[in-house]
Amino acid sequence: MTTEPTPHRAGFVSIIGKPNVGKSTLMNALMGERLSIVTSKAQTTRHRILGILNGDDFQLVYSDTPGIIQPKYELHNAMMSFVYSSLEDADVVLFVTDIYEKHDEEPVVERLRKMVDTPILLLVNKIDQADQEEVETKVDYWREHLPNAARVLPISALEKFGTGELLDLVLGYLPVHPPYYPKDELTDKPERFFAAEMIREKIFKLYKKEVPYSCEVGIEEFKEDETIIRIRAVIYVERASQKGIIIGQQGAALKKVGTWAREEMEKFFQKKVFLETYVKVDENWRTDPKALNRFGYSQ
Known part of the structure; x- marks a missing residue:
């Protein structure tokens, strides 16, 4: 039987x-x-x-x-x-x-x-x-x-x-249905998305008032070798004054963001990470459809 x-x-x-x-x-x-x-x-x-x-x-x-x-x-x-x-x-x-x-x-x-x-x-x-x-x-x-x-x-x-x-x-x-994704997949997002999100999380935790809401993170380079991942990230802000706040005195605040995010990435990716972070001003990123599309805000 x-x-x-x-x-x-x-x-x-x-x-x-x-x-x-x-x-x-x-x-x-x-x-x-x-x-x-x-x-x-x-x-x-x-x-x-x-x-x-x-x-x-x-x-x-x-x-x-x-x-x-x-x-x-x-x-x-x-x-x-x-x-x-x-x-x-x-x-x-x-x-x-x-x-x-x-x-x-x-x-x-x-x-x-x-x-x-x-x-x-x-x-x-x-x-x-x-x-x-x-x-x-x-x-x-x-x-x-x-x-x-x-x-x-x-x-x-x-x-x-x-x-x-x-x-x-x-x-x-749940309905009876075959799997929609391969069984070994954990998410639909690429690794560079999570790298950007980890940096953005640290910004939310370290800065006050409107500064975190005025920031977006773009990953310009994500290169993975056998023993290390090399990441170059840009933090976009809306005003020059916000750029100064993000960087901090003698770069101390930005260094703290980078160190904290890198440690988080190494736990997440289970690999050593070399992280470079830069800050740029883009006054209209929250209202410009092209910028939003570049950051993944499109269906």
Whole structure:
């Protein structure tokens, strides 16, 4: 007597929500890998980043997306296009809120209410920072305001509380389908993308106010030998004054960014890295479609 093989399941899982609710932390927790940069500042994620989780009989393709905002310029429009295209592709939607939610995301909630054919799992994140009564109140609120959500789950992405149950739930909603990507792939992004993101993360962590939001990172050279990766990166800013801030007195601030990013890259790539960083002024990069296309903000 032979047993039937377990059918292979595969699908796309869109992770959406407002800025700074923990979407990137959640994807990293679900993947068991650090693919998305995480900082305490809002709007850190600018691209749609795919994380591909493979098992013997499944393939989950997670989309970490930018935080949902009201666009103010062309960069924001590009970021929001990543969000909405991920919803169109989704077999399952993970709508991430947090315990501090002020409930001002009505436009996206209205869109989700219309998604009657796609399972929505609403996640109340950061419950490690709240008491039981606060958590129950928040869960009850969302059950009332998004009644078509398949489940409302309290989680802590940082502490990985509830993420195991979440993975099991998501797998249950996936359609029977062959894998969309080769089984040894972890993401759809090239290595140079992650090199740029690691530099950008350090900028967000080291600088204040508007400076990190005015920066973009371009990788002009990425050469890999057997024992070393040589990377030349350019940090673009909008004003000459910002260039001075990024470089710092006698280049000390830029050196700190480079050292910190290089150490992170060596862990990520498992290889020695030689990193050169430069700073250039491009006043219109956030509004110029050609510049945005050069930095990968096109579908």
